[in-house]
Amino acid sequence: QVHLVQSGAEVKKPGASVKVSCKASGYTFTTYFMHWVRQAPGQGLEWMGVINPSDGSTSYAQKFQVRVTMTRDTSTSTVYMELSSLRSEDTAVYYCARRSRDGYNYFESWGQGTLVTVSS
């Protein structure tokens, strides 16, 4: 059974960076791309980007291109999403989401979410 377990809530000051982790289990880590999606309070879902755990290649939404870095550690089956130069608008729940078994970009499994609060 696929499990995606994310790191705990974070409180950061404007201008700081945050790094959220997502530990995968129940499947072969390097087989499936992992995406990051965020959701501001009371708002909809926003795709941030994707990482290929096999080779570490990434593709980011243009909105986040200069501020986001997605990495992975194959030894621990963990992907990371780091967002820099935080501002209040980045306050949101951040989710990792695994692409489908058949290799397409709909999301069968999600992490529990990590709340990142940006406040002075």
Added chain:
Amino acid sequence: DIVMTQSPDSLVVSLGERATINCKSSQSVLYSSNNKNYLAWFQQKPGQPPKLLIYWASTRESGVPDRFSARGSGTDFTLTISSLQAEDVAVYYCQQYYTTPITFGQGTRLEIK
């Protein structure tokens, strides 16, 4: 970017009645080479991550009750709950995966009358 627009924004339906949510994409998400629509539907309850209901526009995910069905092609799609149950209260999102950036509809909030 492909813009996904859902209607209505909110919906109030009686228990046992039918609920219908619409989703329109700003360009076709039908891939001609495989004749598949790259469209998924999700259900999100408060404090939970989204849950996949439907993919390829009409294929129900394993374990999803058969009162959930979906149809559509090209740019116009519909999610239907045939007989609303109390546990169906949630926000529903459509998502296109035809191209990046992946985009979602703004969500439709479904409540019980």
